[in-house]
Amino acid sequence: MPTAAELDQMIKSGELIESPKEMTPEYLRELKHTLIVSGDTELISAPAYYLAAKRAPSINAFMTGIAIIQDELAHAHIAYHILEELGEDQEKLIFSRDPKSFRYPYAFDVPLDTWTELVVANGFYDQAGFCLLGDIHDKCSYGPWKRGLNKVMLEENFHLRNGRTWMKRISAAGGTARDELQRAVDWMFPLSVEWFGLPDTMKMHSTQLEYRLKGLTNDQLRQWWLSTVVPYCEQIGVKVPAHKETKDGKDVWELDYPFPCEFDAENKRWDFQQPITWDAVLARWRERGPRNDEMVAMFQEEFHNFRKTHHRDS
Amino acid sequence: MPINLVDLGVIYDIRQGDDGMVEVDLTFTAMGCPASDFILEDVRERLMREPGVNEVRVNVVWDPPWTSARMTEQGREALEEWGLAV
Numbered sequence: 001m002p003t004a005a006e007l008d009q010m011i012k013s014g015e016l017i018e019s020p021k022e023m024t025p026e027y028l029r030e031l032k033h034t035l036i037v038s039g040d041t042e043l044i045s046a047p048a049y050y051l052a053a054k055r056a057p058s059i060n061a062f063m064t065g066i067a068i069i070q071d072e073l074a075h076a077h078i079a080y081h082i083l084e085e086l087g088e089d090q091e092k093l094i095f096s097r098d099p100k101s102f103r104y105p106y107a108f109d110v111p112l113d114t115w116t117e118l119v120v121a122n123g124f125y126d127q128a129g130f131c132l133l134g135d136i137h138d139k140c141s142y143g144p145w146k147r148g149l150n151k152v153m154l155e156e157n158f159h160l161r162n163g164r165t166w167m168k169r170i171s172a173a174g175g176t177a178r179d180e181l182q183r184a185v186d187w188m189f190p191l192s193v194e195w196f197g198l199p200d201t202m203k204m205h206s207t208q209l210e211y212r213l214k215g216l217t218n219d220q221l222r223q224w225w226l227s228t229v230v231p232y233c234e235q236i237g238v239k240v241p242a243h244k245e246t247k248d249g250k251d252v253w254e255l256d257y258p259f260p261c262e263f264d265a266e267n268k269r270w271d272f273q274q275p276i277t278w279d280a281v282l283a284r285w286r287e288r289g290p291r292n293d294e295m296v297a298m299f300q301e302e303f304h305n306f307r308k309t310h311h312r313d314s
Numbered sequence: 315m316p317i318n319l320v321d322l323g324v325i326y327d328i329r330q331g332d333d334g335m336v337e338v339d340l341t342f343t344a345m346g347c348p349a350s351d352f353i354l355e356d357v358r359e360r361l362m363r364e365p366g367v368n369e370v371r372v373n374v375v376w377d378p379p380w381t382s383a384r385m386t387e388q389g390r391e392a393l394e395e396w397g398l399a400v
Binding site for chain 2: 060061063064066067068150158161162165
């Protein structure tokens with residue numbers, strides 16, 4: 001096992017770490033934590049997307065939705081498989097954890113009820129995933145994960161395309177279809193902005209950055225997301241509460257509402273008149289959202305039912 | 315994927331009428347192709363950009379079925395470079 005200084009030297013030199021033998025216990029802990037967040041996020045997107053994919057407006061659209069869900073499960077598998085190689089029990093991680101202990105973004109606890117909301121999720125949430133994973137793919141110091149993400153990035157492009165193509169199509173259709181799209185964007189945009197976590201001013205120290213498990217800060221990732229989503233929405237005629245400014249010769253994306261602010265998850269409504277503290281956001285995240293139990297039960301229940309039946313038969 | 319539909323071997327026929335209508339016979343590599351919607355839209359959108367084209371009809375056909383033998387040499391090389399064994 002290397003000393004902390006040796007590990008630090010290895011990370012700084014840009015070398016890749018290939019096995020637990022080359023890690024300190026602290027690095028291993030942080031790597032596992034980061035992988036769990038990634039695996040849980042990919043996994044929970046499957047039931048969340050499935051509930052909405054069932055409302056696809058055509059067979060072709062349904063096949064695309066189902067293919068995306070299949071990709072997400074495969075992406076989750078990459079993270080859990082690496083965790084298993086690092087000594088965790090994949091089966092326990094997926095099937096025996098309490099729903100509240102899953103570490104995915106709060107956004108997935110708010111149900112996607114329509115095809116429109118699903119395609120906005122593909123346009124917004126998958127873009128968030130693309131930024132986060134793209135950064136890890138680019139910078140991660142752990143070789144097996146970095147290489148595992150090669151294919152993931154290509155597939156995420158397909159999800160984004162589904163989101164963007166449909167958002168454009170629905171916006172162009174006008175009328176009530178476009179109103180429904182705008183309503184979905186209104187609640188899903190701020191949730192995606194929140195996805196990237198605490199602002200850099202409040203998060204002075206990041207072990208993930210120190211270990212080069214990722215390369216960009218929360219605010220840098222958030223800016224990257226805004227720089228892709230805001231211009232696209234403007235181009236297709238969808239309103240979003242953000243705009244571009246130039247500061248010190250650099251483009252910066254500014255939000256047009258207090259960040260963070262109050263969210264009513266049951267009614268999918270933000271109150272831009274009601275700024276809140278990050279402590280209140282963290283408390284909401286810890287409590288989880290309206291569909292946390294249901295989403296997790298969708299993949300845990302049948303596993304345990306099958307186990308029970310199988311046990312009786314044998 | 316970094317390959318065009320012609321090199322992939324899924325375009326079976328293209329016919330142009332005098333009235334600005336273009337008809338395309340096209341297949342997919344699998345009946346459950348998740349990208350079918352995008353492909354149909356791309357074909358329509360691209361052909362409509364050609365001068366003199368004012369209508370595009372795409373017929374999805376399954377006979378003869380597509381196999382990888384229908385790919386051109388360029389198509390095969392592009393996919394191999396991308397990391398797919400063909």
